[in-house]
Amino acid sequence: MDSSDDEGEEYLFKIVIIGDSAVGKSNLLTRYARNEFNLHSKATIGVEFQTQTLEIDGKEVKAQIWDTAGQERFRAVTSAYYRGAFGALVVYDISRRTTFDSIPRWLDELKTHSDTTVARILVGNKCDLENIRAVSVEEGKSLAESEGMFFMETSALDSTNVNKAFEIVIREIYNSVSRKVL
Ligand code: GDP
Numbered sequence: 001m002d003s004s005d006d007e008g009e010e011y012l013f014k015i016v017i018i019g020d021s022a023v024g025k026s027n028l029l030t031r032y033a034r035n036e037f038n039l040h041s042k043a044t045i046g047v048e049f050q051t052q053t054l055e056i057d058g059k060e061v062k063a064q065i066w067d068t069a070g071q072e073r074f075r076a077v078t079s080a081y082y083r084g085a086f087g088a089l090v091v092y093d094i095s096r097r098t099t100f101d102s103i104p105r106w107l108d109e110l111k112t113h114s115d116t117t118v119a120r121i122l123v124g125n126k127c128d129l130e131n132i133r134a135v136s137v138e139e140g141k142s143l144a145e146s147e148g149m150f151f152m153e154t155s156a157l158d159s160t161n162v163n164k165a166f167e168i169v170i171r172e173i174y175n176s177v178s179r180k181v182l
Contacts, residue, residue: 010062012064013086013174014063015064016087019106020099021072024093025089028089031159032162048066049067051064052166054170056174057178065166087169088169089165090106090121092140093125094126097134100135117176120150121169124153152165
C-alpha cells in the first residue's frame with residue numbers, strides 16, 4: 001500500500017499483469033480501465049500503468065495496474081516491475097497451449113521478485129474462442145487450486161468476467177490489508 005489516509009480513507013495498491021506475449025494483457029487492462037479493445041497488438045515497448053478506482057466499504061480504493069507492454073518478448077521483465085506489487089493477474093490464452101505451459105515459470109518469477117502475500121488470480125483469457133480451445137476449464141481450475149490462487153476465464157474482446165477478475169484481486173488485497181489494520 002503506497003498511501004493510506006485516516007481522514008480520506010484512501011488506499012492505493014499496485015497490481016501487475018504477467019503472462020506470455022499476446023495472451024491479451026494489454027487488452028484486459030484497457031477493457032477494465034477504459035472499456036476499450038484493440039484488434040492489433042501495439043508495438044510500444046516499455047512499462048505502462050493505468051489507475052482504476054473502486055469503492056469498498058465506503059472507502060476509495062485505487063488500483064495502479066501495470067502492463068508489461070511487451071517487455072516479456074525479450075524475457076526482460078525486470079524486478080522493478082514487480083516491486084511493491086500487492087496483487088497479480090497471471091494470464092494465459094485458452095486457445096494456445098504453450099501459454100498455459102508457461103504459467104509455472106511466471107509463478108516462479110513472481111515468487112522470486114515479490115512478497116509471498118501477493119493476491120494472485122490465474123486468468124484464462126480469450127474464452128470467446130471456444131471453437132479453438134486448447135486448455136480446458138478444468139485444467140485451469142485445477143492448476144489454480146494447486147497453487148492456492150483464484151481462477152477465472154475472461155474475454156477482453158466481449159468483456160466476459162474482465163471486471164470480476166480485477167475486482168477479485170483488488171477486494172482480496174483490501175481485505176487482507178484491512179484485517180492487518182484492525
Ligand atoms: P499482450 O501482448 O499480452 O499485451 O496481448 P494484447 O492485449 O496485445 O493482445 C494480443 C492479441 O490478442 C491482439 O491481437 C488482441 O486483439 C487479441 N486479444 C486480446 N484479448 C482477446 C480476447 O479476449 N479474445 C480474442 N479473440 N482476442 C483477444
